[in-house]
Amino acid sequence: MDVSKFSQLLAKITRTTSTQKCARSIRVALQSSGAKIQQHPVAASDWGNTLQKLGFTKIMPQFDRPQKGDIYIIKATSKHSYGHIAGYSGSDWVSDFKQRTYDVYKDKKVTYEYYRLPN
Structure with a gap:
């Protein structure tokens, strides 16, 4: 997988x-x-699991210093049964929209998983 291409697609x-x-x-x-x-x-x-099969490694969340191609998942909650997933373009967190922040649910009780492709 080409991280630069992934990031460029997110930026669009x-x-x-x-x-x-x-x-x-x-x-x-x-x-x-x-x-x-x-x-x-x-x-x-x-x-x-799908991300790990693609070669991503689950790491501790690094929202203060994300890298191009990082992906995070918000696990399902009672209000959001499907959860959320977004990737980092190099400047923004993007899912099906350009997010203002990673914290789209504004809920302190959510569980995050964070994935990165090794260099």
Whole structure:
């Protein structure tokens, strides 16, 4: 997978509101940048194993110093049964829209998973 291409594809997403299709948006960007995805979950919160099969490593969240191509997942909650997934373009967190911050749920009780491709 080409991290630069993935980041460029994310940067082209300019919507400012969600379409509720974050997992689809990230999947398309991953596939368009060379990721071979055979089967994939529908829910964003279930994408961790798929990312690891693609070579991503689960690491401690690093929202204060993200790197191009990093991906985070918000696990499902009672209010958001599908969770959320977004990638870092090099300047912004992007899912199906350009986010103002990683903290899209504004809920202190959410569980984050954070993934990075090794160099």
